Amino acid sequence: MSLNLKLFVALLATSRVCLPLEPRSDMAGTTGGEGSTAAVPSSTDELISWLGDDTARVIVIDKTFDFTSTEGTVTGDGCIPWTCTPGAQIAINLNSWCDNDQPNAATTTVTYNKAGISGISVGSNKTLLGKGTAGWIKGKGLRIAGSSNIIIQNVRFSDINAEYVWGGDAIAIDGGKNIWAMFTDLSTIASDPLSVQRRWPTISCNWLWAAEGVTISDNVFDGNGDYSPLCDGHHYWTLYFTGASDTITFARNYLYQTSGRGPKLGGVSSYSQTVHIYNNYFVDITDHALDAGPGSKAIVEGNYFNTVVRPSTDGNTGQVFAPIDTTTSAQCTSALGRSCVANIMLSSGELANAEDTSIIGSFTSSAVTAATVMTASEAASYVQSNAGTGVVN
DSSP states (O other), rough: HHHHHHHHHHHHHHTOOOOSSSGGGGGGTOTTTTTSSOOOOHHHHHHHHHHHHOOOOOEEOSSEEEOOOTOOOEEEEEEEEOOSSSSSSEEEEEGHHHHHHHHSSEEEEEEGGGTSSOOOSSSSSEEEEOOOTTTTOOOOOOOEESEEEEEEOEEEEEESSTTTTTTTOOOSSEEEEEEEESEEEEEEESSEEESSSSEEEEEOOOOSEEEEEEEEESSEEEOSSSSTTTTBBBOOOEEEEEEEEEEEEEOOOOEESBOOOEEEOOOOOOOTTEEESSSSSSEEEEEEEEETTTTTTEEEEOOEEEEEEEOOOOOOOOEEEOOOSSSGGGGGGHHSSOOOOOOOOEEEOTTTBBGGGGGGGGOOOOHHOOOOOHHHHHHHHHHHHHTTTSSOO
């Protein structure tokens, strides 16, 4: 048993919770800083140094590391793409986005915290572990660019230039392999809390590079905030997976009070994203959850959509299979060796553009065929009790 798995099991025993987190096929090969002695950084500078070096490390954070004002502020050009009130997000003219994508928007001057724009570089063979609910990175995110074997667990990320689009991501993956982000809390982020690319998101996977063997599980995406494109207090830029050749598991996450990109997949037809989305709980989504664009394939199973206006967008060219009953679920059997699990929609719209059975044969890896998928009702109950920080230790 690896050091990280031993630590994880010990934390579970301490917390007296029962979590379905036995070694999973989607985590194979992800050991983080296995073999190194856990250490606690004393300052933001030391945290940056340890995360970015070439040494295998288990880094434990037991307090708030506030980067908000560490790099000063920047004043520059921006634009106003949305004119609703109150709380419309303003966009930073980063890489001339306002000029090229919003030429008709009113221009303005923006002042933002520089630290939020670029994430902390994370090298290979790292475990970043928060202690209890105390591990908090504020005002800055993480950037993984081609690194591998990384575990991010039980850490809160927040307050990254929330007023501004292009103000920063919580976790941006610009290519990499064997990356596992779990039990994090993400809130008040400018763009996507998690992006597997490097363009908009809170969590994102890169526009140019491949992100292979990425697992995003047991996290809380809290979209409640003062700023959004829709002026409804619901964060829009949630997750963006659009790398060159991504393989991603998105499981047991809790998304609430968002309005879009939950997640956004694809966008370039020559790229590919193969994404297994299961046992997530979506609630109070004022526009859409899944948005599957060109190049993407997704099996969506065992998810619970509660008061979601559009569980998935229609009219896009992404390929999605999302069963809604036992008949459609059974169509997985020949390829996966098991039935898929039906999704549930409560007071929600339809799972549009989600009946493409031709893609099921693309999901024959053990990460999918051997996945333990709860029913949607079981997942809703489990996720509300167990996702986010402070659960495993």
